[in-house]
Amino acid sequence: MSYIPALRYESLTRFYDPVLRATLKEDRFKRLLVEQAALQPKHRVLDVGCGTATLAILVKQACPEADVTGLDGDAKVLDLARAKIDSAGLDIALAQGLASEAPFPPGSFDRIVSSLMFHHLTTEEKRRTFTRVRELLRPGGEVHIADWGKAQGPAMRVAFLAIQLLDGFETTTDNVRGLLPTYMTEAGFRGVEETHRETTVFGTLSLYRGVAP
Ligand SMILES: C[S@@+](CC[C@H](N)C(=O)[O-])C[C@H]1O[C@@H](n2cnc3c(N)ncnc32)[C@H](O)[C@@H]1O
Numbered sequence: 001m002s003y004i005p006a007l008r009y010e011s012l013t014r015f016y017d018p019v020l021r022a023t024l025k026e027d028r029f030k031r032l033l034v035e036q037a038a039l040q041p042k043h044r045v046l047d048v049g050c051g052t053a054t055l056a057i058l059v060k061q062a063c064p065e066a067d068v069t070g071l072d073g074d075a076k077v078l079d080l081a082r083a084k085i086d087s088a089g090l091d092i093a094l095a096q097g098l099a100s101e102a103p104f105p106p107g108s109f110d111r112i113v114s115s116l117m118f119h120h121l122t123t124e125e126k127r128r129t130f131t132r133v134r135e136l137l138r139p140g141g142e143v144h145i146a147d148w149g150k151a152q153g154p155a156m157r158v159a160f161l162a163i164q165l166l167d168g169f170e171t172t173t174d175n176v177r178g179l180l181p182t183y184m185t186e187a188g189f190r191g192v193e194e195t196h197r198e199t200t201v202f203g204t205l206s207l208y209r210g211v212a213p
Contacts, residue, residue: 003073003098004120006051008166013076017052024200029146030055030115033207034062036195037144041065043110048099048133049073049117053081053092059113060090069093071102100128107138115146119167119175123183126174130187137212143189149197149206150178160203176203184210 006016020026039045039059043066047056050070060068070092072078078094085092097103099117112133118126133143151157157176164172174180184192189210196207 004167004171005074006077008168010074010076013074014080016077017054017080020054023202024205025198026054029196029198029205029207030058032196033113033115033144033146034058036207036209037111037113037142039063039066039111043067044108045069045111045113046071046102046104046109046136048102048112048114048129049120050081050094051077051116053084053094055113055115056081056092057085057088057090060092061088067093069095069104071095071097071099073098100125100132102132102136104136106135107141109136110138110141112137112141112143113145114143116148118145118147118180119163119172122171123174125171126180126183127187130183130189134188134212139212141212143184143208143210143212145180145208146205147180147208148172148175148202149180149194149204149208151176152197152199152204156199156204159201163202178206180206180208181210184208188213 045066045068047070050056050072053070056070160176181192192210
């Protein structure tokens, strides 16, 4: 199984939540993503690359009747996620697996969300994962993604070098070139759009959506 852990090195995973809280307006953009997903009771929702489950928890809190599952390749980060979910007293399922091989039958979900995972994937992995995500959505189901987007100007391009040095250039360059929507469309999503972008200390962060045919 091959994946890049939350902060590149497994030994740093336990620091992921404090680092994110200190450097990004995490709560704000994740809440925007949840709002954008327009969740309804009984929706089946998958958080791909859920990490410590911050987004999955926001999803469940926004729509307690939704059936929420988090998937991540990293067993250690899933232990942290389980502890957070249990201390919040929520019912969220967790599964270990690679996003491109997500172990669910086709059409299992109404919404698939993902935050800060796609920049951990090579171009080929991004393409395979978008295809898998489309297969896992029911017709008319939606994907909602928050990740690093096309740099809005030279300052944002330079700021993003910090992420590239941490996570590697191979997986992050597609993001800063603004290619995620292209790969989504190529995987068969309709109505692909960038719905929001914001300036951060690490560059431009974008939200995207797409609809499964
Ligand atoms: C930067 S963290 C983001 C975690 C969380 N979504 C958030 O927004 O805080 C990226 C996560 O994606 C997971 N990941 C990376 N590549 C993956 C893959 N191919 N399949 C499943 N999970 C993956 C990592 O283990 C890590 O937990």
